[in-house]
Amino acid sequence: MDRFVSTFTNRLDAKGRVSVPASFRTLLAKDGFDGVYVYPALGIPALDAGGNRLVEEINSLVEQLPPYSEERDHLSAALYGDSEVLRADGEGRIMLSDRLRAHAGITDRVTFVGLGYKFQLWEPEQFVARQEEARARVRELKQLLGSVPSGMAGQSSGVGE
Amino acid sequence: MDRFVSTFTNRLDAKGRVSVPASFRTLLAKDGFDGVYVYPALGIPALDAGGNRLVEEINSLVEQLPPYSEERDHLSAALYGDSEVLRADGEGRIMLSDRLRAHAGITDRVTFVGLGYKFQLWEPEQFVARQEEARARVRELKQLLGSVPSGMAGQSSGVGE
């Protein structure tokens, strides 16, 4: 599996350390990134995190905007300026800065949520609420799509060959 | 046979393990997926499960949406975030997390239902009820259609063992 998947909730210890879920660590390592790239997610009380894959996504996003434009400067500032590269200790734990913790409202526990090419860090309670909303949206979306994406066609008939 | 077919009901042991039906295992192996990819089915008390084929479908579904959109993050969270990659032990058994068991109402037994390119996990009683309903729907449909596409005859019986 080459994607961040599933959710895990871990505790911050007295020193402010949290274990990054083992499966996320192995994926980051496979991605060739030593540590975790983290920044405050735009518009929501969560942190976006990932490895090289995420960094590249961000780079290409910024580069899509016209050079020297206001927009580009703002986006660069928001993404690059607030980013941090966190190193993990021997046990795979990281420390979140005050700023990062404040943005997500994290105090003593963190929920790690896999989103494919990246993952997010949430304060557990807020995540529950958010996830409810996400699921509701998806149900809507499913109905709207009605016509099912190509890969799904032909499934219901079920009787193979 | 390159499809998940038929229905099997297996028991969870004291450790919470269930055997994945042997025929499903061989199919997963053929698909090159080590383990089982599982997530709560949308809108119904069951779990969707499968291998690479299912994963591909989810990936393409997510990738249809514009990157960085709110919509995409929601979908990713609902699909990837709720998914789990379950590894099987030497005997082909998996363990379902509390979250997954809760969604499907599974306690001590699980019904595996082949659906072609994927399969579902149900609490046995709920599956029976569901199946009744499905048969009724098919009868309706039959009347509406007048005639049924040739491939479909005889499939629904499928209650294993």
Added chain:
DNA sequence: TTGACCCCCATTGACGCCCATGATAACCCA
């Protein structure tokens, strides 16, 4: 010197790995 951070070790519980049992179905041979 003090505090922040890093490296190392200990603990605990969950999970993976391995072997045993029983039951059923496929198989073989006289």
Added chain:
DNA sequence: TGGGTTATCATGGGCGTCAATGGGGGTCAA
């Protein structure tokens, strides 16, 4: 064809390993 044998699969349980967590203490820098 009948009886016994083997293979396959679901199931149970012991035990080692690893992940998550907790804490000591060294090191570097302000």
